[in-house]
């Protein structure tokens with residue numbers, strides 16, 4: 160089990176800010192990186208899907224299009240996640 164496959168761990172990863180930074184070092188905090196309009200965190204769609212959290216649509220489409228150009232396993236992983244956990248919906252449609 161990891162945060163990518165366990166909904167509880169995925170949610171914890173998203174909402175638990177590193178106690179070290181206390182608002183001073185958001186660049187090194189996973190929760191901060193995951194909560195940007197365009198999440199700056201490797202494989203963020205997998206975490207969002209596992210946590211069933213609506214995803215920012217534009218960021219999702221951009222990142223998946225980018226990553227899947229040279230990494231079909233990344234795309235397959237996303238498809239597998241959608242099949243297993245269902246689509247969490249979109250945060251915004253724009």
Ligand SMILES: [Zn+2]
Nearest residue numbers: 176177188191
């Ligand atoms: Zn943070």
